[in-house]
Amino acid sequence: xxxxxxxxxxxxxxxxxxxxxGELLSYKGIAEGVENSNFLVHTxxxxxxxxxxxxxxxxxxxxxxxxxxxxxxxxGLTCPQPVKNKKGGMLGTLAGRPAALVTxxxxxxxxxxxxxxxxxxxxxxxxxxxxxADFAMQRPNALSVGSWRALYAQAKGGCDxxxxxxxxxxxxxxxxxxxxxxxxxxxxxxxxxxxxxxVFFLGAKLSGVIDFYFACTDTLAYxxxxxLNAWCFETDHSYNVTKGRALLxxxxxxxxxxxxxxxxxxxxxxxxxxxxxxxxxxxxLAVPAGALVKPKDPFEYFRKLRFHQAVKSAGxxxxxx
Amino acid sequence: xxxxxxxxxxxxxxxxxxxxxGELLSYKGIAEGVENSNFLVHTxxxxxxxxxxxxxxxxxxxxxxxxxxxxxxxxGLTCPQPVKNKKGGMLGTLAGRPAALVTxxxxxxxxxxxxxxxxxxxxxxxxxxxxxADFAMQRPNALSVGSWRALYAQAKGGCDxxxxxxxxxxxxxxxxxxxxxxxxxxxxxxxxxxxxxxVFFLGAKLSGVIDFYFACTDTLAYxxxxxLNAWCFETDHSYNVTKGRALLxxxxxxxxxxxxxxxxxxxxxxxxxxxxxxxxxxxxLAVPAGALVKPKDPFEYFRKLRFHQAVKSAGxxxxxx
Numbered sequence: 195x196x197x198x199x200x201x202x203x204x205x206x207x208x209x210x211x212x213x214x215x216g217e218l219l220s221y222k223g224i225a226e227g228v229e230n231s232n233f234l235v236h237t238x239x240x241x242x243x244x245x246x247x248x249x250x251x252x253x254x255x256x257x258x259x260x261x262x263x264x265x266x267x268x269x270g271l272t273c274p275q276p277v278k279n280k281k282g283g284m285l286g287t288l289a290g291r292p293a294a295l296v297t298x299x300x301x302x303x304x305x306x307x308x309x310x311x312x313x314x315x316x317x318x319x320x321x322x323x324x325x326x327a328d329f330a331m332q333r334p335n336a337l338s339v340g341s342w343r344a345l346y347a348q349a350k351g352g353c354d355x356x357x358x359x360x361x362x363x364x365x366x367x368x369x370x371x372x373x374x375x376x377x378x379x380x381x382x383x384x385x386x387x388x389x390x391x392x393v394f395f396l397g398a399k400l401s402g403v404i405d406f407y408f409a410c411t412d413t414l415a416y417x418x419x420x421x422l423n424a425w426c427f428e429t430d431h432s433y434n435v436t437k438g439r440a441l442l443x444x445x446x447x448x449x450x451x452x453x454x455x456x457x458x459x460x461x462x463x464x465x466x467x468x469x470x471x472x473x474x475x476x477x478x479l480a481v482p483a484g485a486l487v488k489p490k491d492p493f494e495y496f497r498k499l500r501f502h503q504a505v506k507s508a509g510x511x512x513x514x515x
Numbered sequence: 516x517x518x519x520x521x522x523x524x525x526x527x528x529x530x531x532x533x534x535x536x537g538e539l540l541s542y543k544g545i546a547e548g549v550e551n552s553n554f555l556v557h558t559x560x561x562x563x564x565x566x567x568x569x570x571x572x573x574x575x576x577x578x579x580x581x582x583x584x585x586x587x588x589x590x591g592l593t594c595p596q597p598v599k600n601k602k603g604g605m606l607g608t609l610a611g612r613p614a615a616l617v618t619x620x621x622x623x624x625x626x627x628x629x630x631x632x633x634x635x636x637x638x639x640x641x642x643x644x645x646x647x648a649d650f651a652m653q654r655p656n657a658l659s660v661g662s663w664r665a666l667y668a669q670a671k672g673g674c675d676x677x678x679x680x681x682x683x684x685x686x687x688x689x690x691x692x693x694x695x696x697x698x699x700x701x702x703x704x705x706x707x708x709x710x711x712x713x714v715f716f717l718g719a720k721l722s723g724v725i726d727f728y729f730a731c732t733d734t735l736a737y738x739x740x741x742x743l744n745a746w747c748f749e750t751d752h753s754y755n756v757t758k759g760r761a762l763l764x765x766x767x768x769x770x771x772x773x774x775x776x777x778x779x780x781x782x783x784x785x786x787x788x789x790x791x792x793x794x795x796x797x798x799x800l801a802v803p804a805g806a807l808v809k810p811k812d813p814f815e816y817f818r819k820l821r822f823h824q825a826v827k828s829a830g831x832x833x834x835x836x
Contacts, residue, residue, distance in 0.1 A: 200626070202626035202627060203623035203624070203625060203626065203716075204625075204626070204627065206623075218623065219621040219622070219717065220619075220620075220621045220622055220623060220715070221623065222543075222545040222546070222547060222555055223545060223546035223547070224543040224544060224545055224546065224555070225543070225544035225545065225546060226543060226544070234543055234545070234555060236621060298541075299541075300540040300541045300557060301540070301541055302524035302527075302539065302541060302542065303524070304524060304525075305521070305523035305524065305525070306523060306525065394541070395524075396540065
């Protein structure tokens with residue numbers, strides 16, 4: 195939740211002069227997104243989200259993210275649609291940073307998602323996977339199994355201050371996942387960060403999927419495993435099988451999970467839990483003492499990892515194995 | 516710039532059920548305001564700003580602030596208008612905090628105000644002073660001359676780390692202002708914090724005055740002095756007499772400054788500079804080392820104070836003394 199860069203009205207008005215969106219009427223920095231600066235912009239043509247890409251997002255990757263949003267929106271997924279400027283481009287420069295304008299989507303993200311929301315997310319995820327099948331660009335997943343050992347090396351020294359024995363648990367898990375990670379499951383475009391704050395609802399109806407800045411080309415079922423972690427646990431870290439079943443069944447109605455994908459689900463869920471445990475650990479340990487902004491607690495994902503380690507088969511997640 | 520409190524969609528929808536504003540369509544935490552949490556809310560009835568009052572704003576004072584906004588908006592000042600709930604009240608409770616809904620105003624605040632903007636602010640300030648004349652409620656200024664010695668005591672120990680000799684300068688200025696502070700000038704409702712980020716423009720036209728949470732009953736010309744400090748200095752801390760003249764003349768066309776007010780202007784400007792120097796010093800010194808959020812630099816107001824100390828008469832600000 196951050197606005198890192200302030201934008202002067204005069205500069206924004208000049209930037210918007212390159213677009214057919216009418217006159218600038220207002221803009222507010224919004225507390226959304228962790229990596230970039232986001233503004234809700236009101237112009238004569240309506241409401242838009244303006245994103246300024248801060249240094250952690252590589253400019254070279256922006257055409258993938260923006261092209262993907264355009265591709266998916268064109269195939270009926272309700273996601274932000276990049277607005278093209280008068281020259282046909284989707285990327286400009288503002289306040290010295292790459293900047294893009296996308297359409298605004300109404301809807302709220304669910305702080306306490308119910309099983310119905312989980313079903314809607316499962317359905318949308320499968321639609322995303324199908325819609326992405328003919329997207330021409332590729333982007334390797336920079337945060338998949340091959341990157342975890344380096345993250346662990348970064349966090350190793352501080353691990354046991356967070357939780358006793360955490361370092362050993364991670365080391366053993368890493369060895370196991372690196373050896374057993376499935377390489378032959380269906381690949382394609384995955385969202386890779388489809389947490390509740392990236393999915394909007396109007397009532398029970400899903401109204402938008404946002405934040406494609408972790409999207410990449412990877413194992414489709416791994417995206418399902420990320421969602422199981424993100425949507426189907428309670429605040430006490432217990433797995434809610436009703437929510438899991440709702441998510442998986444709704445996904446399966448749009449895109450059937452193969453027997454191989456089902457069999458790999460416990461392993462993929464362990465991997466997803468470890469990936470978020472590791473990045474949260476790194477962020478947690480990087481914050482100076484006394485800072486006002488607290489990163490997300492890594493412990494939640496340690497508990498989720500423990501759950502998945504005890505899972506026997508996809509049946510434990512709520513669908514037939 | 517902060518959102519301190521997160522609000523769940525379900526809770527906000529329930530809160531809005533007490534108002535005639537239609538269905539909740541979206542809401543975003545916005546990076547505006549220092550003391551409270553602010554959200555831009557879209558409902559079937561339009562756009563609103565929702566404010567959750569954090570602990571630094573006393574709940575007992577909210578009826579003054581909200582009543583004042585309603586009073587001023589009723590007299591044609593373009594400021595946010597509190598939305599009444601179905602019971603006729605302007606104050607509710609959300610996420611355990613007092614909360615109010617006000618109308619949304621289009622417009623942008625000027626990072627680099629020109630003389631024309633300063634004139635518009637002078638005119639609006641005078642209109643505010645006239646419109647406030649028959650507002651029935653009173654609120655003493657908790658940050659006027661009587662409070663400065665206590666602020667100085669808080670900052671004293673760290674003063675000279677910010678700037679050598681700062682502590683002595685403040686001590687002498689305090690002695691002078693406490694003895695010479697004018698008590699017999701016209702009083703009324705003042706905004707007391709009319710900085711550029713609290714004034715919106717659409718092009719050259721002022722479209723809104725916001726943030727009445729420092730408003731109080733005090734010397735009207737002191738409010739003018741605050742604006743001179745906030746609007747008429749350049750980024751190199753030099754006074755721009757063209758901007759000052761524009762602000763003062765525009766103010767005077769709506770509400771003439773009396774000879775006594777003109778004569779007191781240099782003293783009031785010194786007081787205004789000291790007030791913001793002191794509160795910024797206290798905030799600056801209270802922030803832990805390594806914090807991600809930097810408060811405003813107090814040094815800017817030290818330089819402004821130095822300027823006002825050398826002023827001979829209102830003539831130096833650009834109007835006849």
